[in-house]
Structure formats: C-alpha cells, structure tokens
Amino acid sequence: xxxxxxxxxxxxxxxxxxxxxxxxxxxxxxxxxxxxxxxxxxxxxxxxxxxxxxxxxxxxxxxxxxxxxxxxxxxxxxxxxxxxxxxxxxxxxxxxxxxxxxxxxxxxxxxxxxxxxxxxxxxxxxxxxxxxxxxxxxxxxxxxxxxxxxxxxxxxxxxxxxxxxxxxxxxxxxxxxxxxxxxxxxxxxxxxxxxxxxxxxxxxxxxxxxxxxxxxxxxxxxxxxxxxxxxxxxxxxxxxxxxxxxxx
Numbered sequence: 001x002x003x004x005x006x007x008x009x010x011x012x013x014x015x016x017x018x019x020x021x022x023x024x025x026x027x028x029x030x031x032x033x034x035x036x037x038x039x040x041x042x043x044x045x046x047x048x049x050x051x052x053x054x055x056x057x058x059x060x061x062x063x064x065x066x067x068x069x070x071x072x073x074x075x076x077x078x079x080x081x082x083x084x085x086x087x088x089x090x091x092x093x094x095x096x097x098x099x100x101x102x103x104x105x106x107x108x109x110x111x112x113x114x115x116x117x118x119x120x121x122x123x124x125x126x127x128x129x130x131x132x133x134x135x136x137x138x139x140x141x142x143x144x145x146x147x148x149x150x151x152x153x154x155x156x157x158x159x160x161x162x163x164x165x166x167x168x169x170x171x172x173x174x175x176x177x178x179x180x181x182x183x184x185x186x187x188x189x190x191x192x193x194x195x196x197x198x199x200x201x202x203x204x205x206x207x208x209x210x211x212x213x214x215x216x217x218x219x220x221x222x223x224x225x226x227x228x229x230x231x232x233x234x235x236x237x238x239x240x241x242x243x244x245x246x247x248x
Contacts, residue, residue, distance in 0.1 A: 006221055007061055007216070007219045007220075007221050007222070008061065008064055008219070008220045008221050009061065009064050009065040009068045009218070009219075009220055010068075010218060010219065010220040010226070010229035010230065010233060011068070011220055012068060012071055012072055012233065013230065013233075015068070015071035015072070016041060016042055016043040016070075016071050016072070016073060017041070017042030017043065017071070018039055018040070018041065018042060018067050018070045018071060019040045019041060019042045019070070020038075020039070020040040021037070021038065021039040021040065021063075021066065021067055021070065022037070022038065023035055023036070023037050023058070023090060024036050024037070024038055024077075024119070025088060026112070026115045026116060026119055027115060028083070028108070028111045028112045028114075028115045029111045029114065029115070030108070030111060032083050032084050032108075032112070033083055033088060034079070034080050034081075034082070034083025034084075034088065034112055034115075035058050035080045035083065035088045035089055035090060036058065036077050036078055036079055036080060036116055036119070037058050037062065037063045037066050037077065037078045037090070038066065038075075038076065038077045038078075038119065038120075039066040039067045039069065039070035039075075039076045039077075040070055040075055040123070041069075041070040041071070041072075041073045041074060041075060042070075043073055044073055044075065044124075045072070045073030045074060046073075046126065046127065046128060047073065047074050047075075047127060047128045047129075047130065047240050048074060048075040048076065048077075048117075048120040048121070048124070048127040048128070048129045048130070049069050049074050049075075049076045049077075049129070049130050049131065049132050049240075050077055050079060050113050050116045050117050050120070050129065050130070050131045050132075050144075051065060051066060051069070051076060051077065051078040051079065051131075051132055051133065051137070052079060052109070052113065052131060052132070052133030052134070052136075052137030052138070052140045052141045052144075053078055053079070053080075053081075053133070053134060053136075053137050054134050054135040054136050054137055055097045055098075055101050055135070055136050056091050056095060056097055057080040057081050057082050057090075057091040057095070057097065058078050058079075058080040058090045058091055059090070059091045059092070059093075059095075060090075060092075062078045063078065063090070065078070066078050072233075072237065074240075075120050075123065075124060075127060077116045077119055077120055078116075079109075079112050079113055079116050080112075081100070081101075081104055081109060081112070082097075082100040083112070084103070084108065085099075085100045085103050086100045101136075106140065106143060106163060109140050110140075110143065110144060110147045110149075113131065113140070113144055113147070113149065114147070114149055117129055117149050117150070117151075127245075128152045128240075128243075128244060128245040129149070129150060129151050129152060129245070130151060130152055130153050130154065130155060130240050130243075131144045131145075131149075131151055131153075131154045131155065132154075132155040132156070132157075132236065133155070133156050133157070133159060134156075134157045134158070134159075134216075134218070135157070135158055135159065135160065135185060135215070135216070136159075136160060136163075137156075137159070138155075138156030138157050138158055138159020138160065139156065139159040139160035139161065139162065139163030139164055140159075140163055141154045141155060141156045141159065142154050142156045142159055142161075142163070142164040142171075142175055142177075143163050143164040143167050145164075145171045145172065145173040145174075145175055146164070146167040146168070146169075146170030146171040146172060147167075147170075148172075150245070150246060151173045151246075152173060152174075152240070152243045152244060152245050152246060153173050153174045153175070153176065153239060153240065153243045154173055154174075154175050154176070155175070155176040155178070155236055155239065155240075156175070156176070156177060156178065157178045157218055157232070158178070158179060158180045158183050158185065158186070158215050158216065158217075159177070159186075160185065160186060161186065161190055161191065161193075161194035164194075165194065165197060168197055168198065168201050168203065169201055171198075171201070171203045172246070173243075173246065174204040174205060174206070174239075174243055175198070175203070175204070175205035175206070176205070176206050176207070176235065176236070176239045177191070177194075177195070177205060177206070177207035177208070178207075178208055178210075178232050178235065178236075179191055179207060179208065179209045179210065180209075180210055180213045180214055180215050180216075180217055181209050181210055181211040181212050181213050182212055182213060182214050182215075183214070183215045184214070184215050185215050188209070191207075191209070195207060206235075206239065208231075208232075208235060210228045210231075210232075213225060213228050217229065217232075218232060
C-alpha cells in the first residue's frame with residue numbers, strides 16, 4: 001500500500017479556498033458508472049488535474065488531496081478504478097482492493113480518466129489539463145501522456161514504469177517523474193532503465209530522485225519528509241505553470 005491509514009496529504013504553504021467539493025458519479029465510454037471525487041478552487045489558476053490514486057481508489061487520502069489541489073487553484077477530480085468490479089462508492093480503510101486490482105485493464109483506466117477530464121472541461125472548457133498519480137496511479141498517469149486526452153503534461157509520484165513502457169512511443173506530453181530514492185516497489189535501476197527508454201524515444205521529461213526517501217514519502221503525517229514533500233509540491237506547481245495546453 002502506498003500510504004498508511006493515518007496518512008494525509010502535505011499541506012500547502014499558502015492555501016487558498018475550496019469553492020465546492022464532493023463525490024460525483026461519472027460514466028466511462030463503455031457505459032461503466034464509477035465514483036469520483038471533485039474539488040473546485042475558490043481562486044482558479046486555469047489548470048485542472050485528473051488524479052490517479054494508489055490501489056485504494058477514492059480513499060479519504062485522495063479526497064483530501066483533491067482539496068489540497070483546489071487550495072492551490074486547480075480544478076481536481078480523483079478517479080476510482082473499481083466501478084466495473086466493486087460498484088460505486090468511496091473506498092474506506094477496510095476496502096478489499098486486491099481482487100479488484102487484479103482485474104484492472106490499463107486502457108479501461110484511461111477511458112475512466114477521459115471521463116474525468118471531460119467532467120472538468122465540462123465545467124470549464126478553458127482549463128489546461130494535467131494528470132497526476134501515485135504508485136499504481138503514477139504509472140497510469142505517465143501512460144495517459146500517450147492516450148490522446150489532450151493533456152499538457154503527466155506527473156507521477158514513485159510510479160510503476162511497467163505500466164507505461166508499451167506506450168512510450170505514443171507519449172506526446174511532457175512527463176514529471178518524482179521518485180523515491182529508497183523505493184521498495186521499483187528499484188533505481190528500473191527507474192534508470194525507464195528514463196533510458198524515454199531518452200531513446202526522444203521524449204520530454206523531468207525527474208527528481210529524493211535520496212533516502214521511501215515509497216509514499218508524500219505524507220503530511222510524516223514530519224521527517226516535510227521538506228521533500230514541500231519540494232515535490234513546488235515542482236508540481238512549477239511544471240504545470242510552464243506547460244501550456246497543447247494545440248488540438
């Protein structure tokens with residue numbers, strides 16, 4: 001699991017307000033209804049994020065994270081992966097994710113992300129859209145850069161390279177790789193090999209390895225990673241500020 005049950009997203013240094021937040025029901029292209037959580041900013045910055053969570057789906061951590069993004073000015077929506085196998089609803093600490101996780105299909109995750117992106121642009125057609133994911137979601141976020149969703153960039157925290165390597169040639173948006181130096185899910189050799197494949201394919205990306213940091217370092221309940229989390233927040237803000245919406 002990416003985060004312990006008492007983890008929480010790191011706070012922003014200067015948070016704004018949240019205009020609206022709550023669960024919504026979205027529908028994927030194949031007709032699957034799934035749960036998402038959205039948060040709208042009180043002081044919009046013109047950017048939106050589709051959040052790809054870890055294995056827990058729309059857990060309280062990611063609901064709070066969407067609100068942190070809204071405090072930073074982003075329109076945000078978290079995708080739940082399990083509408084096809086577990087039905088609707090937010091996922092609590094007791095959610096038995098493993099049998100549902102085993103049934104995930106990457107292209108179906110991408111279609112759910114497309115529905116989430118459409119939800120955001122339905123609220124504001126002028127949004128510049130990004131994806132951001134964590135662990136399992138980090139790999140899916142990088143993969144979305146090759147899914148023709150019109151993303152301006154895709155961000156992954158300690159993501160799983162194996163989820164995107166078959167789509168490297170399709171990547172058309174810049175990537176941000178925020179990596180844990182002491183990751184237990186993916187070795188540094190695997191991350192280096194992934195970057196080598198991106199280099200060979202001529203893809204644009206930025207990366208930062210946080211030496212000594214564990215998998216799931218982005219946790220406001222762990223004060224020892226406070227400075228690293230603050231740096232990661234700033235890199236997300238800077239990355240999304242630098243990359244404009246691609247021309248259709």
